[in-house]
Amino acid sequence: MPSLNDYLLVSGLLFAIGLAGVVLRRNIIVVFMCLELMLSAANLSLVAFSRFNPINGLPDYHGQMLVFFVITVAAAEVAVGLAIIVALYRARQTVHTDDLTSLKG
Amino acid sequence: MNLAWILLFLPLVVTAANQLVLRKNPLVPLVSTASAIITLALSFILLGREESLAFDWATIGGFSLQIGLKLDQLSTGMMIVVTGIGALVHVFSLAYMKDDEAKNRYFTGLSLFMFSMTGIVLSGNFIMTFIFWELVGVSSYLLIGHWYQKDSAADAAKKAFLCNRVGDFGFMVGILMIWGITGSLVFEEMRLPETISSGVLGAAILCVFCGAVGKSAQLPLHVWLPDAMEGPTPVSALIHAATMVAAGVYMLFRVEVSLGAEVFDGFAGQTIAWVGGLTSLAAALMATQQDDIKRILAYSTLSQLGYMVMAVGLGGGEAGMFHLFTHAWFKALLFLGSGAVIFACHHEQDIWKMGGLLKKMPITGFTFLLGTAALIAVPFVTSGFYSKEEILAAAFAGNKFLFGIAVFVAFLTTFYMTRAFVVAFLGTPRDHGADHAHEVGPLMFVPLVILAALAIGSAWLTQPLGAIDPRVHADGHHDGHAIVLGASIASLVLGLIAGFVLYNGKDQDPLSIPLFRNRFHIDWLYDNVVVRYFQDAFASIVFFFDEILIRGLAVAGLGRAAASFGLLFRSTLNGRLTSYSFALGLGVILVIYLTVFF
């Protein structure tokens, strides 16, 4: 069984890659996907902590509660976000971030 | 106590009442004249008192600014002069300005002047002197420019004010230096410290002297006084003969009384004496070729002021004050006399258009003769003789060169005054104005008579005014008394002969010396060289400091710096999602660093 630090390391790396993707990629939808990667990384460390800090011999399910809520809210957020992106595409005919600079100034 | 305050403030109250309340009321001239006579009475009552009154006007930390009156022999004696001549001029003006449209403004100006001059004389500290100094300058401006519709009058008033201001700048520096040296601005409390560098003290005295150069019209700021003759003649009599121009000498003597006559040893006193001597010489030379009777008298005033300043510079301050006292009476007499003459000749001022006035205006002519006699210092019978003797004695004791100059100036004085009297009063009328002249009314000739009596006799009236009569302190005869007496009598006789011979019976000036007539071209120099070249140069320097350094760099520069910082930060808001998220990531990294690793 790997140690806690291994899980945290992996989770952190996933978060970092997600962050890099948000900065790197210029397609809004791909940026959104990388955002989901970051959320998942957080979920992983939550579950790891829940497993490695047991209460009464069983894993601490409070962490997994939070994961449940995170996944649900992520779903809702993705739905609304993609709806916005669709509306944006209809207005601007592009999803490339370099073209979407009307907030400049 | 209270009387001194009334003496000071009554003219101010009258000015305010005339300007704000009475306005076009025909009573205004009488109100002003009444206040002048009341102040004269008050001066007589206060004569000889010695006290100091003061109240705090402003207190800043440990320093308090006081309005203080200092009554002593010097100030009360001077007050007699100021209020005496003031009252007589007021009475004279009632007749002289009878037909003027702006009489009320004129009398209001006179009252303001009386207030300001009283302030200078009675002042107990330097700050108050300076305040009233400026006020006197303002009054002079208003009165010189009384007929401001004439361009020459408006220009003359401006010139007077500007010359005064130039001198006042040095005066202010001098006051500050005296304050630094003595630690106090109150005349009674000023003391020189034991160890004082003579250079610093000399510089301070010279700066204070700058005020006298401006106010008493010494070289090179003398140019305003002849032009000030554009004002009404009674104004010239009061301000530019007897009182305001004497304020410079009075102030210097006050400094000598407070700090001791030793302050005029050394280069400061030498400079002051030479400035006075040269002024008197240059003015006398210029006077010999002037044709306007008022201008002759103006240059004569400059010359006599030069005498007084020279005496102060040589350490003979009492002689200077004594001459101031006697000069005030006879010069006021001469000016008022010339005013009467001008009035009678229907405002004609050129002496070559007058003539034979002694027969037509006997009282005026005779009083004018007495005034002339006093000015040229006819021996033993006129007051002018005694005061001039004291000055010549001081010059003889101080500096033989200056003594020589002073004797030469005495000769010139006699010469040009004889010229003026012979041409204007003797002979036959040269113009119809003089032909139709007749004696003036009593409102005008009574002051002339009173002044004539004083011109002759004022030297014997100085008992209560011991501070300004050096003979009271004199220890017998001076050294070289005989030489001085001889020189003055010789110059007198020579001047009389020269004047009579050259000018009796002539119809135009036999002498023509363009250099003197054009007043050594000093005015031309100021207008075309100093003003044209230096004024623009100074203006561009000031412009540089003001516009470029202060406004451009400091004020606008700060604004532009803020704006460019703003622009710098604005460049981060490029509307691109990528850069925003990068900034976010960077912030996260930074926060992690600060919370975990710091």
Added chain:
Amino acid sequence: MPSYLFWLFSALMLGGAIAVIAFRNPVASAMSVVASFLGLAALFVGLSAFFVGIIQILVYTGAIMVLFVFIIMLLDLQDEEHRARSYLPIAAGLSLVIAFTIQLLGVLSSRPDQEAPALDAPALASAARNFPHSPSISAALTDGRLPDVHLIGQMLFTGYNLPLQILGSLLLVATVGVVVLSKKSAETE
């Protein structure tokens, strides 16, 4: 979970994540995300979080990523190949990754390591005593199995009931919002 399996699935997860960034085609990126989530779900299961692992597949991969793919297809996005390549975002992104990784390693090296507490049969059996009111849970625990779903359900519906209801209304609001947002307005018909 044995170590080699952990590293295997971690490699899958991280490799998929890197592929998301590397591929230019958005559909390929979406597929890489799916692969990454598969690895993640395996890791969850390895941590004995069975419910979360299944939910990860069902909801995240099955619903969310499918939605992503739908939208990508709907918008008919072109590749990014015709764009000029800009190296500035790449440098920025990489620098962020490196900085973050350094910090991560620093944090992890300073904290003492923890071994997984055992969830074997005796541990589970002794835990059964804590659930007197839940016969199915205690029966499963004494049997030596971890009734993951039951435990989560019990906690969710008792302790976290209110958040659960709010979550329900959140989903409703989200649904309504999506409908409103994606409605074509009259002018753009």
